[in-house]
Every structure is written in structure tokens, then in C-alpha cells.
Amino acid sequence: MKFDIIIIGGGLSGLTAGIALAEAGKDVALVSAGQSTLHFTGGTLDLLGCDEQGNYVQKPLEAIETLNSKHPYKKLENVSSLAGVAKKLLERAGIATTGNETSNHWRITPIGGLMPTWLSMEGMSTVEEPNQMPWRKVALVNIINYLDLPTKFLAAGLREKGVEVDVKTVTLPELKELRQSPTEMRSTNIAKVIENNDLIAKLADEVNGVASEGYDMVLLPAVLGVTNGDKSQQLLKLINAPATYVATLPPSVPGVRMQTLLRKRFNALGGTFFTGDQVVEGIFDGNTLKGVKTAKLEDTVLEADNFILATGSFVSRGLVADYNHVYEPALGVDVDDLGLDRKTWAKIDVTEAQPYMEMGVKTDSELHCLCNGAAVNNLYAAGSILNGHNSIKLLDGAGVDMLTALQVVNNIMK
Amino acid sequence: MTTQTQTQNVSVNNFEQCLKCSICTVYCPVSAVTPLYPGPKQAGPDGERYRLKNKEFFDEALKMCLNCKRCEVACPNDVHIGDIIQAARIKYSTHKPSLRDMMLANTDFVGTMASPFAPIANPILKLKPMKAVLHGVMKIDKHRTFPDYSSRKFESWFKKEAAPTQDQYSKHVSYFHGCYVNYNYPQLGKDFVKVMNAVGYGVHLLEKEKCCGVALIANGMPKQAKRQGKVNMNSMRKAIAQGHPILTTSSTCTFTMRDEYDHLLGIDNHDVRDSLSLATRFLFQLIEKGEIKLAFNEDYHKRVAYHSACHMERMGWVPYSTRMLRMIPGIDFVMLESQCCGISGTYGFKKENYERSQAIGKGLFDQIDEVNPDCVATDCETCKWQVEMSTGVPVMNPISIIAEALDVETTRKLNNLD
Numbered sequence: 072m073k074f075d076i077i078i079i080g081g082g083l084s085g086l087t088a089g090i091a092l093a094e095a096g097k098d099v100a101l102v103s104a105g106q107s108t109l110h111f112t113g114g115t116l117d118l119l120g121c122d123e124q125g126n127y128v129q130k131p132l133e134a135i136e137t138l139n140s141k142h143p144y145k146k147l148e149n150v151s152s153l154a155g156v157a158k159k160l161l162e163r164a165g166i167a168t169t170g171n172e173t174s175n176h177w178r179i180t181p182i183g184g185l186m187p188t189w190l191s192m193e194g195m196s197t198v199e200e201p202n203q204m205p206w207r208k209v210a211l212v213n214i215i216n217y218l219d220l221p222t223k224f225l226a227a228g229l230r231e232k233g234v235e236v237d238v239k240t241v242t243l244p245e246l247k248e249l250r251q252s253p254t255e256m257r258s259t260n261i262a263k264v265i266e267n268n269d270l271i272a273k274l275a276d277e278v279n280g281v282a283s284e285g286y287d288m289v290l291l292p293a294v295l296g297v298t299n300g301d302k303s304q305q306l307l308k309l310i311n312a313p314a315t316y317v318a319t320l321p322p323s324v325p326g327v328r329m330q331t332l333l334r335k336r337f338n339a340l341g342g343t344f345f346t347g348d349q350v351v352e353g354i355f356d357g358n359t360l361k362g363v364k365t366a367k368l369e370d371t372v373l374e375a376d377n378f379i380l381a382t383g384s385f386v387s388r389g390l391v392a393d394y395n396h397v398y399e400p401a402l403g404v405d406v407d408d409l410g411l412d413r414k415t416w417a418k419i420d421v422t423e424a425q426p427y428m429e430m431g432v433k434t435d436s437e438l439h440c441l442c443n444g445a446a447v448n449n450l451y452a453a454g455s456i457l458n459g460h461n462s463i464k465l466l467d468g469a470g471v472d473m474l475t476a477l478q479v480v481n482n483i484m485k
Numbered sequence: 486m487t488t489q490t491q492t493q494n495v496s497v498n499n500f501e502q503c504l505k506c507s508i509c510t511v512y513c514p515v516s517a518v519t520p521l522y523p524g525p526k527q528a529g530p531d532g533e534r535y536r537l538k539n540k541e542f543f544d545e546a547l548k549m550c551l552n553c554k555r556c557e558v559a560c561p562n563d564v565h566i567g568d569i570i571q572a573a574r575i576k577y578s579t580h581k582p583s584l585r586d587m588m589l590a591n592t593d594f595v596g597t598m599a600s601p602f603a604p605i606a607n608p609i610l611k612l613k614p615m616k617a618v619l620h621g622v623m624k625i626d627k628h629r630t631f632p633d634y635s636s637r638k639f640e641s642w643f644k645k646e647a648a649p650t651q652d653q654y655s656k657h658v659s660y661f662h663g664c665y666v667n668y669n670y671p672q673l674g675k676d677f678v679k680v681m682n683a684v685g686y687g688v689h690l691l692e693k694e695k696c697c698g699v700a701l702i703a704n705g706m707p708k709q710a711k712r713q714g715k716v717n718m719n720s721m722r723k724a725i726a727q728g729h730p731i732l733t734t735s736s737t738c739t740f741t742m743r744d745e746y747d748h749l750l751g752i753d754n755h756d757v758r759d760s761l762s763l764a765t766r767f768l769f770q771l772i773e774k775g776e777i778k779l780a781f782n783e784d785y786h787k788r789v790a791y792h793s794a795c796h797m798e799r800m801g802w803v804p805y806s807t808r809m810l811r812m813i814p815g816i817d818f819v820m821l822e823s824q825c826c827g828i829s830g831t832y833g834f835k836k837e838n839y840e841r842s843q844a845i846g847k848g849l850f851d852q853i854d855e856v857n858p859d860c861v862a863t864d865c866e867t868c869k870w871q872v873e874m875s876t877g878v879p880v881m882n883p884i885s886i887i888a889e890a891l892d893v894e895t896t897r898k899l900n901n902l903d
Binding site: 072073100104105106107108110111248249250251254255260263297321322327335345346347348349366367368369370387388 | 506507508510511512516517518520521522523524526527531557558559560561562563759766769770773798799800801802803804805807808820822823
């Protein structure tokens with residue numbers, strides 16, 4: 072089966088590249104082995120939250136200048152302009168965001184911390200200054216029996232920052248019914264119950280009932296609007312006090328919504344999506360990738376002029392570690408294991424920066440993958456599969472995913 | 486040694502690969518509409534840990550699973566969640582199939598009985614009193630209309646009208662038509678013969694064909710499914726020995742025989758599997774290789790919305806059908822968001838499942854209303870019943886659309902047949 076471009080990986084990076092290429096009129100196919108880690112993200116996208124010394128970053132563009140030369144951002148022609156392109160691409164997919172690349176704002180984590188971030192989906196709770204909380208008194212309103220919002224941590228975190236917090240709970244008969252299966256009282260199932268306008272209005276009444284007066288902000292778990300943002304916005308409008316959402320534990324409704332809207336956009340542009348399939352082999356001719364084989368298509372070879380490898384890191388099986396090696400399982404391209412001995416891949420203290428996080432596939436300056444040391448002239452890598460950065464330490468995951476994808480698109484379109 | 490330990494340490498249906506990430510729960514169409522179903526994570530890998538310790542932990546609520554496999558498609562770690570649930574039902578369920586379940590599951594038997602009486606059976610099955618009896622006594626929901634039984638089975642038509650001319654072709658395929666084509670909708674089989682003949686392939690039936698067994702598995706009759714499956718595999722082996730690929734026009738039959746026989750029913754299909762394919766996939770591959778060409782009528786126009794049937798999605802073969810359809814110049818193609826229609830074979834016919842079935846499909850029906858197509862295309866026959874009943878929009882198999890748009894005369898010439 073022949074396409075202009077084949078993208079391996081259906082997460083943030085793969086979909087960003089897929090949408091940008093389809094918008095440019097290309098015939099694009101995307102092969103995705105299961106759903107992506109977007110399902111664990113909290114409705115915000117980070118560009119660079121910390122520098123290499125571990126200090127929080129307010130001006131990401133300036134801090135990017137100080138990163139070491141191995142960082143994937145060093146292979147981007149213009150970080151600032153690509154960041155602007157990324158924001159607009161999200162907007163065209165129906166994902167409205169606040170924030171920009173010149174200055175970070177701060178997101179509230181599910182356990183009550185503050186972290187610098189680049190873009191936040193509409194309705195998510197954020198603050199401009201970490202040391203200056205804009206609220207004196209907050210109502211934290213959870214749904215009864217919903218366990219994936221750790222309210223005690225959240226409240227404690229906010230109180231530490233000098234905010235007065237009242238924890239309240241609400242419910243509806245429809246939500247009580249959902250509780251019949253205790254394991255299924257999950258964010259996305261709640262979102263599917265609170266679908267119609269009547270229920271949203273009733274839920275707003277309940278929230279207004281417990282947080283009637285004297286609150287500068289009402290914080291709610293982000294459990295509304297899987298397929299689009301309308302329902303979640305509607306609830307906020309019906310609440311008397313200013314109200315915003317905090318991210319919950321997975322599955323994250325804003326994360327699923329982002330995935331859904333990006334995939335819809337890709338489909339609407341005529342992209343072909345191979346769902347639940349896995350690339351198992353690359354067919355190379357010298358330094359050119361001719362095609363890929365997948366588990367499900369068996370003898371059908373997927374051919375293209377250019378290929379993008381965006382399968383993510385260890386958690387997404389883009390990289391695999393066995394007892395002795397780290398390798399890239401789809402095409403077998405070169406992996407940078409930092410030359411480390413097996414015993415030093417990880418540090419015992421989980422809160423320390425883990426060396427394996429910086430492992431990834433090797434690329435040349437134009438993000439071509441390497442195979443046995445030589446660049447493959449039509450195979451690019453994008454996103455968290457790239458070596459040279461630790462997204463947990465630097466808080467740069469979404470930025471690397473989107474911006475390297477857009478750079479690869481530019482390199483292909485040249 | 487270490488490598489061996491790692492590569493061989495794979496649990497049945499990959500269940501130990503579950504990271505507890507909960508992504509599958511987002512895509513379960515059943516738990517989205519009822520809290521009584523424990524959802525794929527709990528019903529699948531989580532519950533399996535308990536069931537392995539004590540069979541008392543088996544929960545009959547697992548019968549609510551549609552076996553749509555959307556949890557498996559979503560799973561980033563290749564855990565065969567749906568298989569774990571189906572295997573648990575086969576192993577632990579003490580629920581005995583009722584007369585209704587047996588009737589719904591035995592598509593062969595009921596079809597054989599109904600076909601000769603089709604002119605009487607069809608109108609009777611539509612009568613309100615009959616529906617009331619079915620609803621009250623048999624627990625088959627009164628909202629459902631049985632698909633019409635054809636008064637002439639596909640096999641009878643084929644033997645009389647098509648078989649005599651098939652040997653004139655130089656290349657040949659065997660056709661597993663399935664119960665639906667045989668008893669309910671022979672037109673799809675006729676369309677298949679028309680397309681295959683136009684590109685130079687003679688069509689043959691298998692020596693013996695039995696229902697693939699998907700409805701038997703779903704209704705708790707795995708032993709009968711296994712007997713039937715063995716008959717099918719043996720017939721297919723004979724066809725393969727003659728050099729015939731075996732083609733189908735049903736995604737579910739294909740999926741069951743390729744991907745469920747071995748590990749759910751214990752039927753050895755390894756020597757048959759590769760030769761068994763869906764017609765759209767077979768045609769697409771031939772076109773790609775340049776071995777056949779298709780020509781379409783210039784005045785053909787249709788707005789077609791494609792619905793990805795669950796098992797088609799699980800096989801990963803949706804793009805074969807959609808790219809075939811997009812080859813037809815007169816088609817205004819719309820891809821529907823992939824989601825379950827809710828019927829799941831015999832599931833939606835049961836009184837206790839009707840409301841749930843319609844709630845599951847609602848999102849799809851709304852999408853179809855919005856797109857307003859001339860027809861919906863899908864590779865599954867039971868999706869066809871459900872979508873037609875619920876939206877009023879006609880539903881066609883891609884092969885029927887290809888047959889309708891095909892310029893047979895030009896196609897035959899392009900393939901050097903005339």
C-alpha cells in the first residue's frame with residue numbers, strides 16, 4: 072500500500088506530524104500500536120519547565136539557549152516560530168489553549184503542587200505567579216466516591232501556599248447509579264454520564280449549593296467532555312463563582328479529549344489510520360527505507376517516500392530494554408544507550424534523574440535516524456523516542472513531541 | 486539463559502503485560518452505558534488474577550461483554566483483554582443457553598428451516614402478535630425485526646446460475662459465503678461473483694460450509710462451535726490443495742476463523758489462516774501488484790460513509806476496504822468515527838440487551854444523521870441490520886458498492902477476458 076508519508080506512532084508527536092503533512096496535501100498513513108500516553112496527561116503541554124540544574128524556568132526560549140548540545144531542541148531551526156505553529160495546529164483541531172512560548176505559566180498538579188507549563192487547555196486551573204496565589208479562599212468540590220482526585224493532597228498543597236481551602240462534595244442520582252460498579256467510577260465514565268445539558272445544569276446547581284458565597288475560585292475535577300470541550304465549558308459558565316478544573320489521575324479526560332480531537336482532525340483531512348497494529352520490520356535498500364511490514368497486514372508492505380518514527384519512549388514500547396540491551400523494536404535503528412553499563416541505567420532513588428530517560432534513537436542534525444552509523448535518508452525520528460533529554464527532569468515532553476515533529480515536517484517538505 | 490527467561494515468560498493472552506494504565510476502560514462501549522458491567526480492566530486482567538486463585542470469583546456479568554475487542558485495539562501493551570474475558574466465560578460460566586440462545590446461535594439450522602417458508606415466515610415475523618410472542622416467550626426484543634429470509638438460498642442460486650460457467654476462468658477462488666449471504670442476503674454473494682468474474686476469477690463453493698461459530702461462542706456453546714470449525718477447516722484445506730485462496734465478504738466470519746479458532750476453541754488453523762482473506766483485501770492486493778484492473782461507470786455517484794465494524798478494526802484491515810472504495814471516482818467518501826454500533830451479532834436481539842444495544846450505538850447513529858450519506862458502507866452484516874433499523878439509511882457491503890459501480894464490459898477488456 073503506497074502513501075506519501077508513513078508515520079509510526081499515534082501519540083502527540085505522530086499526530087502533530089500527520090496533521091501538518093495532511094494539511095499540506097500529502098497522503099499520510101499513521102500506524103499506531105494502541106492508544107498513547109496522552110491519556111495520562113493533564114490538559115497542559117510543557118515546553119521547558121526546568122533547566123539542567125533543576126531550577127524552574129520562567130522564560131523557556133531563553134532557557135532553551137542554555138541546554139546542552141545533545142538536546143533535541145538544538146536540531147530545531149526556530150523554536151519560537153515552531154511553538155507558534157504548534158499552538159495554531161491545536162486550535163484548528165478544536166483544542167483552544169491559553170499561554171505562549173515567551174513566558175511559562177503554572178499548572179496545578181493533582182497532588183497540589185505548581186509546575187511551569189507552556190499551553191493549558193481552556194478551563195484548566197492555572198496561575199501566573201508561583202509565589203503569589205491569586206485566590207484567598209478556594210472551594211475544592213469533588214464528586215462523592217470519585218477516588219481519582221486526591222483532595223487531601225490538593226488541599227494541603229494549596230494551604231501551604233497560603234490559600235484557605237474548603238473541601239466539599241456533590242453528587243447526582245445518575246452518579247450514584249454509576250457507583251454500583253465501584254471500579255468503574257472513573258473520570259471518562261463520569262464524563263459519559265454527564266452528557267446532556269440538563270445534567271450539567273443539575274450538577275452546576277449542586278456545586279453552587281455547596282460553594283455559594285465567599286469563594287474566589289471553585290476547583291473541580293476535570294471529568295467532563297471526552298469528545299469536545301463544550302460540555303466542560305458549559306458547566307464552568309453555570310457556576311456562580313469563578314471556576315476551573317484540576318487534572319485528575321488517569322485516565323485523564325482532557326488528555327483523552329486532546330487525543331480524540333487530534334485523531335478526528337487527521338481523519339477529516341483524509342489521513343489513513345492503522346489502529347492497533349504494529350510495525351515489525353523495515354525493508355531497507357542501502358540507506359533508504361523502502362517500506363514497512365506490520366503484524367496485522369502480514370504480506371502487505373506499506374510503502375512511502377518518507378517515514379517518521381514517533382513511537383515514544385520505554386513506556387510506549389518505542390524503546391525496549393532486555394537484560395543486556397536497549398533497542399528500538401520496530402525498525403532496529405541505532406539507539407544511544409549512553410555507553411552505560413547495565414547496572415548504571417537506573418538510580419535506586421526514584422526521585423533522582425534517571426539516566427535511562429536520556430536514552431533514545433540517534434539522529435543526525437536533520438533528525439534522520441541512523442542505521443549502523445549511517446543516516447537513513449528518508450527516515451526521521453520525532454518525539455520522546457529521541458535521545459538526549461529527560462522529559463521528567465526538564466518538563467519538556469510535549470514541546471519535544473510537537474516541535475521535533477513540526478521540524479521533521481519542514482525537513483520533508485523542503 | 487537470561488534472554489530465554491525474558492522472552493519465554495509470556496502469560497496466556499499476555500495478561501501479565503497489563504500495566505493497569507486504564508486506557509481500555511475509556512473505550513469500552515458497554516461500561517459507557519451501564520454501571521452493571523465491571524469494564525474491561527476489571528473483567529479482564531484484574532479479575533483473571535482472582536479467578537486463577539478461585540473460580541468463585543467469576544462474575545456472570547461478564548456475559549454483558551460484546552466481544553467487540555475495542556479494549557484490545559486500545560491497549561498500548563498488547564494485552565488480549567477481550568480474549569481473557571471470552572476464555573473466562575467459556576471456562577467458568579455455569580449459565581446454560583436457553584432455547585432462545587440456541588435458536589439465535591444456530592444460524593445454519595434456523596436458516597435451513599426458514600428459507601423454504603420465507604414467503605410465510607418473513608411477514609409472520611413482522612406481525613405484532615408474533616413479535617409479542619417472541620418478546621414475551623422467547624425474550625427476543627419486540628423492537629427488532631428479523632432480517633428477511635430469502636426464499637432461495639445463495640447456494641441454490643449459485644449451483645444453478647453461476648457454477649456451470651466458473652470453470653471457463655483460468656484463475657479460481659473458493660468462497661466462504663457465511664449464513665447471512667446464504668439465508669438472508671444472497672445479493673451480496675451474487676455481487677461477489679460478479680466482481681470476481683469480471684476480473685477473471687472463477688468462484689467455487691467449499692465442499693462443506695458450516696456457520697463460523699461466532700454466535701455459538703457468544704451464546705455459550707463452544708463445543709458445537711468447535712465441531713463446526715473443524716468441518717470448515719477441513720473443507721478449506723481441500724480448496725487450498727486445489728490452489729484456491731478462500732475469500733469471504735464478512736469481517737466477523739473472517740476474524741473468528743482466523744483469530745479465534747486457535748486460542749479460544751483449540752482448532753488448529755495455522756495451515757489455513759494465511760489463505761483465508763476478505764474479498765476487499767484480496768482485490769486490493771491484486772490491484773497493487775498490477776494483476777487486475779477495475780473500471781467504474783462514469784455516471785456513478787454516491788455519498789458513502791464508512792463504518793468500521795469492531796472485528797474489522799481488530800483485524801487492522803479497515804484501510805483495505807476504505808482505499809478500495811476511494812478508488813471509485815464517483816464516490817464522495819466520508820470516514821465515520823470508529824465506534825461500536827451496539828448489535829454485536831445476536832446480543833442486541835435479546836430483550837435484556839436491547840436498550841443497552843441502542844444506547845451503545847447512539848453516537849454512531851447521530852454521526853450518520855449528521856453526515857446524511859446515500860448509504861453507509863461496512864464489512865459486517867449485523868452492523869447492517871442495526872444501522873438500517875436505527876437510522877433508516879441503507880447499508881451496503883463494500884463489495885456490493887464495487888459491483889454496483891463496476892463497468893463490467895470495460896473491466897473484462899482491461900483484464901483481457903474478451
